[in-house]
Amino acid sequence: MTPRQIEAFREVVLNGSLTAAALTLDISQPAVSRMIKDLSDELGLTLFTREKGRMTPTHEALTLFQEVERSFIGFEKIRHAAKQLQELQSGRLRIAAMPALGGSMIPEVVDRC
Helix, strand or coil, X not given: CXXXXXXXXXXXXXXXXXXXXXXXXXXXXXXXXXXXXXXXXXXXXXXXXXXXXXXXXXXXXXHHHHHHHHHHHHHHHHHHHHHHHHCCCCCCXXXXXXXXXXXXXXXXXXHHC
């Protein structure tokens, strides 16, 4: 099981079709189809049924999808934290000062920022 297979699985569940998932992932539809087949074979589960040209997730797939979504939420938190660091909206600043400056001068400087 690879991260790319999990990503393809997630997109097929969200989009309901291999073609839409392929567009989202910017890869070919046969590549998505192959990843889903390989994942299904590796897990020993039927993940989707085809109904009127749509990929319908099985009960097992929906249960797996809940776990997949939890992991993607974690990735989104990491992406958000990285963006905040990039934009200097988050981080730590440690200031060391002698006690005489720490009680008077440093608070004034910090207030101005």
